[in-house]
Amino acid sequence: MHDALQDMLVTPNEMAAIDKDAADSGIDSFSLMRSAGMAVSAAALRLFPTASRFVVLCGPGNNGGDGYIAAEALAESGAQVALFSLGDPSKLRGDGAKARSACRLAVVDIGTYEPKSGDVVVDALFGAGLARDLPNSAQDVVRRVDASRIPVLAVDLPSGIDGRTGEVRGASFTAAHTVTFIAPKSGHVLMPGRALSGALEVFDIGIPARLVAARASDLRINGPAIWKQYAGGLEAGTHKYKRGHLAVLSGGPASTGAARLSAAVGLVGGAGLVTLGSPPEAMAVNASHLTAIMLKEIGSAADLGEWLQDKRVIAFVLGPGFGVGKKARDFALMLCDRALVLDADGMSSFQQAREELFEKIAASGGQVVMTPHEGEFARLFPEVAADASLSKIEKAQAAASLSHAVIVYKGPDTVVAAPSGRAVVNVNAPPWLATAGSGDVLAGIIGAHLAQGFPAFEAAAAAVWRHGEAGNRAGRSATAETLAQSIPPLT
Numbered sequence: 001m002h003d004a005l006q007d008m009l010v011t012p013n014e015m016a017a018i019d020k021d022a023a024d025s026g027i028d029s030f031s032l033m034r035s036a037g038m039a040v041s042a043a044a045l046r047l048f049p050t051a052s053r054f055v056v057l058c059g060p061g062n063n064g065g066d067g068y069i070a071a072e073a074l075a076e077s078g079a080q081v082a083l084f085s086l087g088d089p090s091k092l093r094g095d096g097a098k099a100r101s102a103c104r105l106a107v108v109d110i111g112t113y114e115p116k117s118g119d120v121v122v123d124a125l126f127g128a129g130l131a132r133d134l135p136n137s138a139q140d141v142v143r144r145v146d147a148s149r150i151p152v153l154a155v156d157l158p159s160g161i162d163g164r165t166g167e168v169r170g171a172s173f174t175a176a177h178t179v180t181f182i183a184p185k186s187g188h189v190l191m192p193g194r195a196l197s198g199a200l201e202v203f204d205i206g207i208p209a210r211l212v213a214a215r216a217s218d219l220r221i222n223g224p225a226i227w228k229q230y231a232g233g234l235e236a237g238t239h240k241y242k243r244g245h246l247a248v249l250s251g252g253p254a255s256t257g258a259a260r261l262s263a264a265v266g267l268v269g270g271a272g273l274v275t276l277g278s279p280p281e282a283m284a285v286n287a288s289h290l291t292a293i294m295l296k297e298i299g300s301a302a303d304l305g306e307w308l309q310d311k312r313v314i315a316f317v318l319g320p321g322f323g324v325g326k327k328a329r330d331f332a333l334m335l336c337d338r339a340l341v342l343d344a345d346g347m348s349s350f351q352q353a354r355e356e357l358f359e360k361i362a363a364s365g366g367q368v369v370m371t372p373h374e375g376e377f378a379r380l381f382p383e384v385a386a387d388a389s390l391s392k393i394e395k396a397q398a399a400a401s402l403s404h405a406v407i408v409y410k411g412p413d414t415v416v417a418a419p420s421g422r423a424v425v426n427v428n429a430p431p432w433l434a435t436a437g438s439g440d441v442l443a444g445i446i447g448a449h450l451a452q453g454f455p456a457f458e459a460a461a462a463a464v465w466r467h468g469e470a471g472n473r474a475g476r477s478a479t480a481e482t483l484a485q486s487i488p489p490l491t
């Protein structure tokens with residue numbers, strides 16, 4: 001596969017540009033539509049061999065055009081097909097009109113469709129061109145189909161999903177399976193679009209890879225291709241300092257567990273050594289719970305300053321259980337020129353002082369990763385969080401640009417974004433990662449990667465992926481402790 005196409009994600013606008021480039025290069029757009037429609041019909045027959053009737057719902061644009069091609073192909077194969085249209089099919093234009101006239105089935109208004117058991121709905125109402133909320137007549141049919149629980153095969157996107165944001169526009173079908181073309185759209189991987197798309201199949205309708213690659217942005221689905229160049233095997237002659245020294249800063253005596261969890265994960269994640277920096281009053285409790293992790297008393301900024309003289313301490317994790325306040329701010333500002341994971345309390349401490357942090361990150365040139373969940377994101381980037389026009393990807397990109405840090409915007413569809421705009425969306429995380437301490441585990445894996453010399457973006461992307469894999473290995477009863485034991489090796 002062309003390198004630029006590996007795991008690529010496109011927005012509907014980029015898809016439209018690719019489409020136009022294809023037409024300008026002399027490719028017949030109707031032949032693309034025919035390939036798309038044929039792929040849908042093949043998927044319908046393959047996935048639903050016992051369907052008693054395929055109900056093809058066609059919209060007013062090219063998504064509907066794909067539907068007419070699929071309906072004709074299904075009928076040709078001998079299947080029972082019923083065809084419904086949203087709006088007057090005589091108003092179809094261009095390829096859509098051509099597809100309608102090549103379909104010999106009678107078409108009736110969508111308002112008359114009553115779902116019956118044994119039906120399979122082929123949803124070709126709207127795809128990438130959905131520009132506003134679904135019209136009421138489409139929302140009504142979505143509700144009827146939902147209530148009847150008959151399976152839905154979506155063409156390109158479940159109608160109602162915004163292909164850029166993954167959000168529901170009024171209402172959306174819940175598809176068992178979606179056949180999309182050329183590349184997944186961001187709306188297929190962002191929630192709730194990902195959950196509503198069901199299994200996603202990407203079909204190559206024949207647009208040359210060079211045309212697609214020319215429009216490919218720096219947006220990908222997260223996977224090993226992103227970081228594999230930093231995750232090579234260990235050389236036989238390595239030693240623990242070469243593998244990297246990670247430091248994790250502990251909170252006070254009543255809240256030490258989170259930092260110890262990150263520290264333990266740091267070793268599993270591949271750092272050669274991990275030291276827990278502890279305030280004096282928490283030394284005893286930390287000492288009583290540590291074995292392979294080293295312990296150092298770090299009570300004040302002066303202690304930290306002295307420790308920073310040791311350039312072999314490569315990376316730092318600050319935030320888990322640390323406590324919100326001036327000490328966290330002082331420590332964070334001292335660490336901006338190193339490799340730093342600023343998590344939890346480390347970020348929340350800057351709610352009223354973020355400019356100071358962002359300026360320091362910009363001026364210091366370190367490798368800083370921030371890991372907000374939705375609440376922390378809204379605290380640190382309220383104006384971005386409140387902008388309803390932005391997708392989660394765009395929000396993470398805006399936050400990275402504002403803060404000059406790599407942003408890991410956590411959740412079921414974690415987005416990692418760099419200040420340059422480069423971004424990945426993670427898709428391997430199971431819902432049981434939502435368990436107390438799971439974020440501390442993630443911070444520890446990122447720290448381990450930074451200690452090993454990964455650049456911040458790759459460190460974060462690889463960690464989010466390994467965290468997801470750990471969840472899959474640990475299974476549904478995962479706790480932060482079992483997650484920590486289930487992190488897969490880097491290669």
Ligand SMILES: NC(=O)C1=CN([C@@H]2O[C@H](COP(=O)(O)OP(=O)(O)OC[C@H]3O[C@@H](n4cnc5c(N)ncnc54)[C@H](OP(=O)(O)O)[C@@H]3O)[C@@H](O)[C@H]2O)[C@@H](O)CC1
Binds near residue numbers: 018019064127157
């Ligand atoms: N990419 C490719 O190479 C290929 C793509 N292909 C297929 O093309 C699909 C994209 O086609 P598309 O651009 O015509 O968009 P589509 O989703 O059919 O909707 C647009 C129509 O709906 C209308 N409309 C929009 N929102 C509305 C609303 N809420 N309520 C009412 N109306 C609304 C809008 O009208 P307008 O907004 O202009 O008034 C317009 O008429 C893509 O998903 C894939 O299936 C394949 O054929 C193979 C090649």
Ligand SMILES: Nc1ncnc2c1ncn2[C@@H]1O[C@H](COP(=O)(O)OP(=O)(O)O)[C@@H](O)[C@H]1O
Binds near residue numbers: 412414
């Ligand atoms: N529904 C979900 N599906 C997959 N991953 C999730 C889901 N909810 C949360 N996560 C992941 O679990 C982790 C939770 O981190 P965080 O919110 O900081 O929790 P904690 O503070 O309890 O450690 C994040 O990596 C997040 O992406």
Ligand SMILES: [K+]
Binds near residue numbers: 126157158
């Ligand atoms: K659709």
